[in-house]
Amino acid sequence: xxEVAASRRQHGPGASRNYPKGERRRAQIIExxxxxxxxxxxxxxxxxxLAAACGVSRAGLLHHFPTKESxxxxxxxxxxRRDDERFFGTGEAxxxxxxxxxxxxxxxxxNQDHPGIVSLFALLSSEASAPDHPAHPYFxxxxxxxxxxxxxxxxxxAHRGLLRPHVDPVGLSVDLLALIDGLQIQWLLSPHDIxxxxxxxxxxxxxxxxxxx
Amino acid sequence: xxEVAASRRQHGPGASRNYPKGERRRAQIIExxxxxxxxxxxxxxxxxxLAAACGVSRAGLLHHFPTKESxxxxxxxxxxRRDDERFFGTGEAxxxxxxxxxxxxxxxxxNQDHPGIVSLFALLSSEASAPDHPAHPYFxxxxxxxxxxxxxxxxxxAHRGLLRPHVDPVGLSVDLLALIDGLQIQWLLSPHDIxxxxxxxxxxxxxxxxxxx
DNA sequence: CCTACCGATCGGTAGG
DNA sequence: CCTACCGATCGGTAGG
Numbered sequence: 001x002x003e004v005a006a007s008r009r010q011h012g013p014g015a016s017r018n019y020p021k022g023e024r025r026r027a028q029i030i031e032x033x034x035x036x037x038x039x040x041x042x043x044x045x046x047x048x049x050l051a052a053a054c055g056v057s058r059a060g061l062l063h064h065f066p067t068k069e070s071x072x073x074x075x076x077x078x079x080x081r082r083d084d085e086r087f088f089g090t091g092e093a094x095x096x097x098x099x100x101x102x103x104x105x106x107x108x109x110x111n112q113d114h115p116g117i118v119s120l121f122a123l124l125s126s127e128a129s130a131p132d133h134p135a136h137p138y139f140x141x142x143x144x145x146x147x148x149x150x151x152x153x154x155x156x157x158a159h160r161g162l163l164r165p166h167v168d169p170v171g172l173s174v175d176l177l178a179l180i181d182g183l184q185i186q187w188l189l190s191p192h193d194i195x196x197x198x199x200x201x202x203x204x205x206x207x208x209x210x211x212x213x
Numbered sequence: 214x215x216e217v218a219a220s221r222r223q224h225g226p227g228a229s230r231n232y233p234k235g236e237r238r239r240a241q242i243i244e245x246x247x248x249x250x251x252x253x254x255x256x257x258x259x260x261x262x263l264a265a266a267c268g269v270s271r272a273g274l275l276h277h278f279p280t281k282e283s284x285x286x287x288x289x290x291x292x293x294r295r296d297d298e299r300f301f302g303t304g305e306a307x308x309x310x311x312x313x314x315x316x317x318x319x320x321x322x323x324n325q326d327h328p329g330i331v332s333l334f335a336l337l338s339s340e341a342s343a344p345d346h347p348a349h350p351y352f353x354x355x356x357x358x359x360x361x362x363x364x365x366x367x368x369x370x371a372h373r374g375l376l377r378p379h380v381d382p383v384g385l386s387v388d389l390l391a392l393i394d395g396l397q398i399q400w401l402l403s404p405h406d407i408x409x410x411x412x413x414x415x416x417x418x419x420x421x422x423x424x425x426x
Numbered sequence: 427c428c429t430a431c432c433g434a435t436c437g438g439t440a441g442g
Numbered sequence: 443c444c445t446a447c448c449g450a451t452c453g454g455t456a457g458g
Contacts, residue, residue, distance in 0.1 A: 041343065047457070059458090060427050068457070119342055126336040129401035130254065140402050147399075166379060166419060174399060174412055181398050182391025186360075188342035189353050199387055206379060235445065260437070272439090273447045281437065 026064050026074075029054050034075050038116030042072060042123065069134035076124065076138060079117065083107060097156035100149070101204055102212050108180060109197040118184050125181070147173045162209050172207070179203060239277050239287075242267050247288050251329030255285060255336065282347035289337070289351060292330065296320060310369035313362070314417055315425050321393060322410040331397050338394070360386045375422050385420070392416060 032053045036045040047068055051061040065071035087107040093099045111118050128135040150173035158169050180200065187194040204212060245266045249258040260281055264274040278284035300320040306312045324331050341348040363386035371382050393413065400407040417425060 046455080048455090057428060059429080062458070063427060066458085119339070122342065123336075123339040125398050125402070126332070126339045129332055129335065129398070136402075143399055143402055144406075164379065166377070168415065168419070171412060171415065174396070174407060175392060175416060178392050178395025178399060178412070179388060180391075180395065182394035182396075183387070185338050185342070185394050186356055186387060186391060189338070189349075189356055193357075194387060199384060199391070202381065202384065203388060206381070232445065238446085259435085261435095269446090270448060271437095272449080275438075276446060279438085 022064070025056070029061065029064055029071070030074050030078055033071050034079065037072070037075060037120050038114070042120065072124070073135055073138060076135065080142065095156070097153035098162070098210065098212065100153035101208065105197055105200060105212060108200050111184070112187070112196050115188065115191070119188055122184050122188060143177070146177055150176060157208060164207060164209055167207050176203070235277070238267070238269070242274065242277055242284070243287050243291055246284050247292065250285070250288060250333050255333065285337070286348055286351060289348065293355065308369070310366035311375070311423065311425065313366035314421065318410055318413060318425055321413050324397070325400070325409050328401065328404070332401055335397050335401060356390070359390055363389060370421060377420060377422055380420050389416070
């Protein structure tokens with residue numbers, strides 16, 4: 001986690017009231033990078049082309065994001081923030097286990113329509129397993145948060161007696177997140193053979209007593 | 214899949230009787246590349262350093278493996294061949310479903326002692342999801358084979374009445390392979406929090422009536 | 427934010 | 443017409 005990303009996190013996204021032009025440009029760059037990374041991949045996207053797409057020079061781009069990796073981190077964070085808002089919101093999904101898994105199903109179905117994003121995250125989560133990778137702390141924290149949130153949803157279901165009797169809730173969040181990640185790999189390689197939401201739904205049907213929407 | 218790798222596959226590994234010196238050198242290079250890829254990663258390993266480690270020049274290295282990708286493919290194939298021989302053998306695992314999953318548990322336990330290899334495969338399976346990646350056909354075929362082999366094992370267990378009543382065998386091989394892959398990602402990021410063989414064993418306990426060794 | 431550049435390294439290929 | 447290399451260098455691109 002570099003200093004730029006860390007300092008930006010302190011005052012949150014888009015919260016720099018004093019430099020509206022800089023924030024707009026920054027948002028534009030993140031948007032362009034998001035598209036580029038998701039289509040041609042991270043490595044094949046060049047900072048020069050990205051700068052050109054945003055109407056700035058490479059040096060101008062480097063003013064906002066001093067390294068390519070820092071831009072990558074910003075893209076990842078925005079993506080996660082958007083997914084959270086769109087699929088989990090600030091509403092019931094954080095407390096209601098059924099709502100949580102319904103949201104998860106919608107997210108996985110959405111991912112199946114956007115291979116570029118899925119590919120980007122799959123690639124980066126592997127790259128970032130190297131301890132010296134700039135996005136390593138981000139991904140470690142991301143999975144810890146994901147496991148924690150999902151385990152809360154599972155505990156809620158267990159408390160309401162909605163888990164089937166054979167299910168062991170201990171470590172179930174690890175298994176289900178692993179299933180989702182692993183399905184992405186097989187789906188990326190054989191998109192016509194693998195149906196991610198269908199597989200996840202089948203697994204959830206084996207875990208939860210009631211049918212999800 | 215380039216021509217060199219394709220022609221080598223025709224007569225199998227180490228089967229070029231006429232050029233023992235070349236085969237030895239080739240094996241030495243694969244061994245060195247295997248170590249290098251597994252420690253510093255594929256992209257960070259340079260052909261020049263690899264050549265030096267084998268006591269040949271870069272041009273000499275390129276004589277045996279005309280591209281870095283072709284060397285990568287040779288490493289992947291050797292790794293898969295060794296794993297298959299070591300953990301699945303030519304024996305019971307190809308017919309006995311219980312033996313198959315016992316072997317799978319041993320393989321996963323073995324992987325947990327070799328993070329470099331796990332990291333390499335995780336990284337490459339993501340990279341290779343790009344249709345124009347040299348290892349794309351290899352990984353597509355690899356997963357198809359893996360699903361087929363595992364589904365045979367599952368069908369054997371179903372036929373012998375060893376699956377628990379709530380289990381749906383359809384697509385179960387997809388789910389279990391996804392679980393294994395996904396566990397690797399989380400384990401690479403948080404090795405102290407995730408126990409891959411333990412999680413797989415727990416999942417198999419929920420599927421199979423008898424306890425695996 | 428700009429132009430004008432840097433030191434280093436990549437994978438691949440030439441002739442012999 | 444083969445294997446097993448060599449020293450030298452190609453054009454292009456990376457992040458800064």
